[in-house]
Amino acid sequence: MLPKRRTMTDAPTHEVRGGFPVHFHYTVGIVGEIFFNGLKERKLLAVTCKECSKTYFPPRMYCEDCFAELTNEEFKTLEQEGTVESFTKTYKDHRGNSLSEPYYLALIKIKGSDTVFFHKLINVDEPNIGMIVKPVWSETTKASLFDIIGFEPA
Amino acid sequence: MKKRKVGIVSVGLTKFMRRAKETPKELAYYAAKTALDEAGITRKDVDAAIIGSAPDAFDGVHQKHEYLTDGAGGVNLPTMRGYVGGGTGVFSPIQGWYSIASGMHDVVLVTTEEKMSSVLPSAQAAFNTIFDNMIERPLGPNLVWIFALEMRRYMETYGIPKEHIAAVSVKNKGNALDHPSAMLGQKLTIEDVLNSEVLAEPVHLLDISPVADGAVSFVMMSEEKIKEFGISLDDVAWVEGVGWNVDTTMWTNRDLCYPKYVEKAAKQAYTMAGQKDHSPEALRKWLSFAEPYDPFNYKELHHLEGLQLFEKGKAPLAAYEGVTARDGDFPVTPSGGLLGVGNPIAAAAGMKVAEVYLQLTGKAEKRQIPKDVTRGLAQAWGDLMQVGTVIILKGGRVN
Ligand SMILES: [Zn+2]
Numbered sequence: 001m002l003p004k005r006r007t008m009t010d011a012p013t014h015e016v017r018g019g020f021p022v023h024f025h026y027t028v029g030i031v032g033e034i035f036f037n038g039l040k041e042r043k044l045l046a047v048t049c050k051e052c053s054k055t056y057f058p059p060r061m062y063c064e065d066c067f068a069e070l071t072n073e074e075f076k077t078l079e080q081e082g083t084v085e086s087f088t089k090t091y092k093d094h095r096g097n098s099l100s101e102p103y104y105l106a107l108i109k110i111k112g113s114d115t116v117f118f119h120k121l122i123n124v125d126e127p128n129i130g131m132i133v134k135p136v137w138s139e140t141t142k143a144s145l146f147d148i149i150g151f152e153p154a
Numbered sequence: 155m156k157k158r159k160v161g162i163v164s165v166g167l168t169k170f171m172r173r174a175k176e177t178p179k180e181l182a183y184y185a186a187k188t189a190l191d192e193a194g195i196t197r198k199d200v201d202a203a204i205i206g207s208a209p210d211a212f213d214g215v216h217q218k219h220e221y222l223t224d225g226a227g228g229v230n231l232p233t234m235r236g237y238v239g240g241g242t243g244v245f246s247p248i249q250g251w252y253s254i255a256s257g258m259h260d261v262v263l264v265t266t267e268e269k270m271s272s273v274l275p276s277a278q279a280a281f282n283t284i285f286d287n288m289i290e291r292p293l294g295p296n297l298v299w300i301f302a303l304e305m306r307r308y309m310e311t312y313g314i315p316k317e318h319i320a321a322v323s324v325k326n327k328g329n330a331l332d333h334p335s336a337m338l339g340q341k342l343t344i345e346d347v348l349n350s351e352v353l354a355e356p357v358h359l360l361d362i363s364p365v366a367d368g369a370v371s372f373v374m375m376s377e378e379k380i381k382e383f384g385i386s387l388d389d390v391a392w393v394e395g396v397g398w399n400v401d402t403t404m405w406t407n408r409d410l411c412y413p414k415y416v417e418k419a420a421k422q423a424y425t426m427a428g429q430k431d432h433s434p435e436a437l438r439k440w441l442s443f444a445e446p447y448d449p450f451n452y453k454e455l456h457h458l459e460g461l462q463l464f465e466k467g468k469a470p471l472a473a474y475e476g477v478t479a480r481d482g483d484f485p486v487t488p489s490g491g492l493l494g495v496g497n498p499i500a501a502a503a504g505m506k507v508a509e510v511y512l513q514l515t516g517k518a519e520k521r522q523i524p525k526d527v528t529r530g531l532a533q534a535w536g537d538l539m540q541v542g543t544v545i546i547l548k549g550g551r552v553n
Contacts, residue, residue, distance in 0.1 A: 016287060016288050016292070018287050018291060020211060020280075020283050021279055021282070021283075022211050022214070022273050022274065022275075022279050022280050022283075023214075023274050024214035024272045024273060024274060025272060025274055026177070026214060026272055027173075027174070027175050027176065027177060027271075027272075028177070029175070029176055029177035029179070029180050030175060030176055030177075030180055031180075032177065033175075060224075061176075061179075061180045061183055062180075062183045062187070062224075062225070064224035064229045065197075065229065066196070066197065066198075067183075067186075067187060067190065067196065067197040067227055069183075069187065
């Protein structure tokens with residue numbers, strides 16, 4: 001049952017423009033420091049929970065299952081190889097604009113990790129689930145997510 | 155419906171800091187893990203998790219509860235966030251209480267968190283977006299302005315000298331010297347407060363609390379589980395009363411001198427706890443101490459009056475005369491409060507509930523009130539300055 005309200009129309013209305021005028025500087029965190037510094041050295045650093053054997057890449061301060069603290073564990077370097085768990089080709093950016101060059105995004109499970117990493121898939125025409133890929137590193141690394149340009153077929 | 159008895163059995167606090175290196179998740183983890191360890195239980199024993207955090211625009215992650223879930227120990231559990239702005243830190247343990255009192259859960263992990271240092275250019279820029287977007291935001295209001303309006307009206311109405319209000323800053327920042335989480339414990343004089351930088355008359359820098367990063371967690375349990383785990387009643391504080399209330403969203407139309415919404419929340423909590431006499435004398439005898447919300451010094455006084463602990467306009471003189479000192483007749487904010495420990499919004503009020511727990515279980519160390527304490531109250535205030543949240547705890551062996 002719809003209310004009979006004459007004001008509910010699609011007609012244009014007077015608008016007040018506004019915004020959320022804030023931006024942010026995020027600390028990468030205690031374990032984030034280790035992860036990003038690893039990327040700078042072109043390393044994929046992970047951590048394993050001793051209690052449940054789950055390996056986290058990217059590493060975390062704690063195991064979300066058994067809640068053990070992982071900060072003092074040894075961070076290990078994973079092999080530069082992963083498996084495509086799923087992928088998509090995007091034609092629009094997050095604002096809805098069409099992309100001049102559509103590209104692939106993928107969920108990638110790095111070998112030796114129990115978690116899945118989200119990044120770009122590059123230098124590939126027809127990807128498939130199960131495809132083995134490896135990271136392509138930027139020429140200059142600066143402890144950023146984009147030290148990895150994307151993953152390409154291994 | 156018969157309500158089950160619910161107790162807080164442990165707390166976990168991070169340090170409060172201006173700029174913590176930890177992510178919000180990591181802050182939440184420190185607090186949650188500490189609370190679990192203190193209770194002698196693990197995440198496997200937890201039935202549900204509750205997350206309290208104020209505007210997403212501080213940490214800069216939208217849907218902060220979802221983001222914080224793993225750090226707050228809530229993965230694969232019935233987990234939810236309750237959010238009433240600054241009132242959140244007291245509301246979160248209230249949520250914990252009703253989750254257990256209702257019979258729904260037995261062991262609940264409650265985490266309050268805020269990382270305010272992430273937001274640029276300032277926390278006040280984020281606060282601007284809580285005002286009405288048509289008729290107020292274009293003027294650029296922030297909290298300091300509206301507190302200045304309220305404080306001036308309160309002072310004028312009751313003829314309160316600024317010295318009496320400044321006494322609250324001296325007391326709370328002094329008490330905070332004894333709090334291990336505190337970021338702004340200071341030995342000050344009333345003159346220091348009066349002569350500090352003017353922000354918006356009559357509000358000066360030392361009248362207000364510092365923005366901060368921090369987290370506080372609690373483990374709450376049903377009476378049955380407390381017995382089952384063999385937890386000593388010396389480590390328990392029972393939830394005896396809870397209350398919350400929201401005034402009109404038009405902040406311009408509220409009573410500037412008296413927080414009616416705090417009165418309503420408090421009376422709900424007193425009544426639930428079986429305390430029928432709501433006169434200041436009776437309540438100050440029944441309660442051993444209080445932790446009212448003190449983001450600004452005059453707010454502690456405002457809230458004490460709303461809580462019915464002092465007559466209208468009478469709390470400032472009591473503060474000035476030392477009645478509310480830690481060793482006074484009625485200790486108020488023995489923790490050091492938001493003014494002294496710091497104000498990571500939701501976690502700050504969480505810290506107040508934690509203080510009530512620590513005082514009642516005799517674990518407040520250097521802050522321990524030097525007399526027998528049987529019952530304490532924590533109160534917070536928030537949303538667009540019109541929500542009051544109240545929780546009353548009593549000692550584990552108090553009937
Ligand atoms: Zn684990």
